[in-house]
Amino acid sequence: MNLVTIAWKSIRQRALASFLTALSVALGVTLMVSVLVVHGIVDRIFSQNASGYHLVVGAKGSPLQLVLNTIYHLSSPVENIPYLYYKELKANPRVQNAIPICMGDVTLEGNFRIIGTSPEFFEVDYHPDKKFRVRGHFLEDDFDAVIGSQVARTNGWNIGSTFQPAHGVADSDHVHEEKFTVVGVLAPTGTPNDNGVYIHIDGFFQIAGHEKPADEAAAKAAAFEVFQQQAGDKKNIAVEPTPEPEPKPAPAKEKHDHAGHDHHGHHHHELPDEQKEVTAILVNAKHITAAIQLRASINEGPYAQAAVPFQEINWILNNVVGNVRTLLVIMTALILVVSGVGIFVSIYNSMADRRREIAVMRALGAQRGTVFAIIFLESILLCVGGGLFGVLLGHGMVVIAAPILEVRTGLLIDPWAFEKLELVILPVLIALASLVGIVPGMTAYRTDVAKALHA
Amino acid sequence: MSLRLKDVRKSYVEQDGTRLPILGIPEFTLQTGEQVALVGESGGGKTTLLNVISGITTPDAGQVVIGNTDLTKLSEPARDRFRALKIGFIFQTFNLLPAFTALENVLLGMSFSGQKSDTKRAKDLLARVGLSHRLNHRPATLSVGEQQRVAVARSLVNRPALLLADEPTASIDAQHQATVLELIREACHEHNCALLLVTHSAEVAGQFQRVERLKDFNHPQ
Numbered sequence: 050m051n052l053v054t055i056a057w058k059s060i061r062q063r064a065l066a067s068f069l070t071a072l073s074v075a076l077g078v079t080l081m082v083s084v085l086v087v088h089g090i091v092d093r094i095f096s097q098n099a100s101g102y103h104l105v106v107g108a109k110g111s112p113l114q115l116v117l118n119t120i121y122h123l124s125s126p127v128e129n130i131p132y133l134y135y136k137e138l139k140a141n142p143r144v145q146n147a148i149p150i151c152m153g154d155v156t157l158e159g160n161f162r163i164i165g166t167s168p169e170f171f172e173v174d175y176h177p178d179k180k181f182r183v184r185g186h187f188l189e190d191d192f193d194a195v196i197g198s199q200v201a202r203t204n205g206w207n208i209g210s211t212f213q214p215a216h217g218v219a220d221s222d223h224v225h226e227e228k229f230t231v232v233g234v235l236a237p238t239g240t241p242n243d244n245g246v247y248i249h250i251d252g253f254f255q256i257a258g259h260e261k262p263a264d265e266a267a268a269k270a271a272a273f274e275v276f277q278q279q280a281g282d283k284k285n286i287a288v289e290p291t292p293e294p295e296p297k298p299a300p301a302k303e304k305h306d307h308a309g310h311d312h313h314g315h316h317h318h319e320l321p322d323e324q325k326e327v328t329a330i331l332v333n334a335k336h337i338t339a340a341i342q343l344r345a346s347i348n349e350g351p352y353a354q355a356a357v358p359f360q361e362i363n364w365i366l367n368n369v370v371g372n373v374r375t376l377l378v379i380m381t382a383l384i385l386v387v388s389g390v391g392i393f394v395s396i397y398n399s400m401a402d403r404r405r406e407i408a409v410m411r412a413l414g415a416q417r418g419t420v421f422a423i424i425f426l427e428s429i430l431l432c433v434g435g436g437l438f439g440v441l442l443g444h445g446m447v448v449i450a451a452p453i454l455e456v457r458t459g460l461l462i463d464p465w466a467f468e469k470l471e472l473v474i475l476p477v478l479i480a481l482a483s484l485v486g487i488v489p490g491m492t493a494y495r496t497d498v499a500k501a502l503h504a
Numbered sequence: 505m506s507l508r509l510k511d512v513r514k515s516y517v518e519q520d521g522t523r524l525p526i527l528g529i530p531e532f533t534l535q536t537g538e539q540v541a542l543v544g545e546s547g548g549g550k551t552t553l554l555n556v557i558s559g560i561t562t563p564d565a566g567q568v569v570i571g572n573t574d575l576t577k578l579s580e581p582a583r584d585r586f587r588a589l590k591i592g593f594i595f596q597t598f599n600l601l602p603a604f605t606a607l608e609n610v611l612l613g614m615s616f617s618g619q620k621s622d623t624k625r626a627k628d629l630l631a632r633v634g635l636s637h638r639l640n641h642r643p644a645t646l647s648v649g650e651q652q653r654v655a656v657a658r659s660l661v662n663r664p665a666l667l668l669a670d671e672p673t674a675s676i677d678a679q680h681q682a683t684v685l686e687l688i689r690e691a692c693h694e695h696n697c698a699l700l701l702v703t704h705s706a707e708v709a710g711q712f713q714r715v716e717r718l719k720d721f722n723h724p725q
Binding site for chain 1: 551552555558560561580581584585587588589593595599601602603604608611612613614615616617621658
């Protein structure tokens, strides 16, 4: 019988006390693992998605809110900017891609955000070298919709499913009459795109109520013309004057045959560009220098701001998420220390009852080092056993919390994502067990056999 | 393997600092395979004598020679190892470890002696004491007599040269006393193992050819 077996049987002899002691360690580790895993997921998701585009262009205000709203579908929607501004930006020679994003509606089922965008959205990699894959096809017709994998799973939607957008971003009671049909389901991306419902921008503008009032639009258009004129004079702003591009209908629309299907309840009304607005524009410049120049010139102008997603997310990670994580890790480390004290108290208190057992072992020939090792191993087994259980429990908790977090934050969470820092837990637990096992072990070591045998 | 005590002295220091002499034995011997009953009054030093012989306690002076080994010359770990290999111990209160089954209690004796666990021998010994059907029972589920029989099996598992028994029948009823005593004596006879058995019982002592009274050879000063 080896020493580990002897230690294990001693632990089993005090089953309840041992279980409670190990449980206290397990709960400490559970908390620590949960914090690490959730933070790791948040960190990865933010970092991954932040690198998709050079710039996010939107109304003046908080760049952080602009990025959170546009890329992560978090935070409340920002103000809109004129569609004309988007057209000008798209024509800018420094711009590789300019993709319009129109928000403001959600699905009634699941409260998923509806994003009006152009088909080009799906042509750009959502992460370097990662292209969108779709079952069905991407946006072609005005009332087509492509949904993220999470939307499909949660709402049970598939190709052919139809829905009517609801106005607002939460608990809206106004449902638009226009009906959209799901034509594609995105393969999971592990990004907030999985929680998005993408509709054709032309369809978005055909939804009643999405047009800007004509008088307000006329005033804005006039102001924008003045701005364009000044831009042309100064030659130092984002939207450099360019020849007005020939109006070109969307390729899909050119080929579209309306005879084959029904546009349920659609009121086809072509909206003048002056009455259109976009929430944001995702921009990839032709090269990084162009992106820097573009950002500077956009921010100098009166109409919009350009935010760099990577910078904004880094700010969150460094100043908010990082600090919160550090705080939580410190707190859970303290919990582990308290658990360690619990193990110490449990084993140390048991020593008074076990003095005779130890004396018997010594009388049978066990050396001082042997009885020390048995008590020490008990501490290690309780700590490591509790810790491993805690690791499982921690991931289990993330499994349980994942769907709730996904719905509340829009982030896709892999509960079994393993954090490198978790590797530190085991050596730390062994060190902690060693520390708390020394004193009871020494008590066993010093047991006066003659006295204890006849006590 | 014989036992020889020569000029052994042992005393304890009390809390007030006064010295309390317990043992003062000029000479005591036990031959290989010999069986001796040791009788004496309570507090007379019988248990201390067993502790000195087994190396649990070191004497203040004198020699404790078992075979050719003087225990007083050995380091503590060496004494522990010697005890594990050469000396069997049976306690009045059995002292089985509650976390372990009957079989495991017997095997523990082997584990601490550094030998490979010989489950077959442990089972044979338990069969010899009539406990084949109780191998996997813990002490709490065994009767007093069964517990003492497990203790006997444990004491013999390493084929000791000397068996020290401290009032092994004091805690069991009269019916089982004779059985357990017979078992110990037969086992020692089979293994040619010397036996020093401490008892208060004149009936038990009466079964031994050699009976020593501690006060006859112990003169603490």
